[in-house]
Amino acid sequence: MVVSRFAPSPTGYLHLGNARTAIFSYLFARHHGGKFILRVEDTDRERSTKEFERMLLEDLTWLGIEWDEFYRQSDRFDVYKHYAEKLIESGHAYPCFCSVEELEEERKRAEEKGIPYRYSGKCRVLTKEEMERLKKEGKPYAVRFRVPDGRVVVFEDIIKGHIAINVDDFGDFVIVRSDGTPTYNFVVVVDDALMGVTHVIRGEDHIPNTPKQILIYEALGFPVPKFAHLPVILGEDRSKLSKRHGAVSVRNYREEGVVAEALLNYLCLLGWSPPEEGREVFSKEELIALFKLEDVNSSPAVFNRDKLLWLSGLYIREVLSLDRLVDEFIPFLNEAGYRAEKEYVRRVLEKTRDSFETLKCGVERLKPFFAEELEYSEEALMVLENESSARVLWLFLQMAQDVELSGERVKAIAKEIQKRLGLKAKDVWHALRASLTGELEGVGVDILCDILPKERVLSRLTKALNLVGFQQG
């Protein structure tokens, strides 16, 4: 059975790059009817927090990624300890008593000489007696993995192809810190092996780690899984997408009101392309059916916010069911301080869903449907001050008195006013728009009148009329 996993560290919000890794890993497992594991890598106690972990799970769930098993590395320290001891016993690892300061010194010296730094191996050659003595003295020690000399580790990456790395490039590396906590390169192997992970799917920044891990698999006698290293996601300036590029976490886009399915869909389009040419819109189920690691591009992709927003808009106007859209929209409406009946929201969105790309922008655009009090923009005020506007409003109020204000009726009235006052259509509509929405652009005035209760339409018009101090006669 195929088993894949996503192994984030809870040291921040879920980054778009990590989210994509999670998605690909998830799609891969589901495609093969396998198991998908979520494993929180919180061995760095300095930076990991429970709060970040909570949000990580929340964001993954929001994206529609569900896991079959869940683990937290901080719950498993005993397991790692056992395997670390095993490695020491078998001679694959050894205690290192070098202090952080000493190592810093080594590194600095290497840098000055301009030679690549590797751990000197000072403690590699300690005798049993020396080791015991130092331990007895209570000197803290880390555990290092003994890297064999002159070994070239080779593996076939599913995405990158043949990769060969000479392990002489790095020295003996730490697998257990002097405070007793295990490090990433070690725990990742123990966990992946014990959890039966068959395919390790992760960012390409892990390629240099892979040979180290393969060495550990071998030392522990575990079968080596298959690896697939995804290219990184870049920012506009073609450097790795990071905070300085602006909004880079799933949460950022969630809060902006980007549709979850659209974000999932968009992220898949970064680096992966479907076998069927030309199509770009896929449901999660379709993605599961179509996704193949072999179809993932090996070159990095630049994140394009515009296209994400376009896709979000597409989902809002034609992919989501109206019911889903309403459910997604209401929290944003409430967040902005508006209240409305679900049925009313439904009627509004049915007519207006084709005019915004994010739910947040939607609330902004649809304010006239929900706001009690309007604020007038400067431009709108200027229109209202036109001499013709007052006459338009006054006439409209007369003509609207005893009729039902359907969109069609409003259009007819506008036309009639235009004729009677000898105005351009634009002048009539501008006056109505300014009074009813406070803006000169936005949703159709006829749609607004169609849905907004008549008394509110009339009161807005009256208010605008009073505002400009209209005197009858």
Next chain:
RNA sequence: GCCCCCAUCGUCUAGCCAGGUCUAGGACACCGCCCUUUCAAGGCGGAGAGCGCGGGUUCGAAUCCCGCUGGGGGUGCCA
């Protein structure tokens, strides 16, 4: 510095593995027109890469090989 990865329109990409059908296809963004009470949306059309550069191999290369350049990543008792 050293190690590794990558290289098709501004961006995401198809094509590359099995060389000719590619005067390189699609999408976002951009420009124009249409629709129209505005902004969007929608419809139609346009511009935009000769495939980073240089060598090979071949009758023929975006596609195969080599070199270079450029970009990215790694180089931690972070993950």
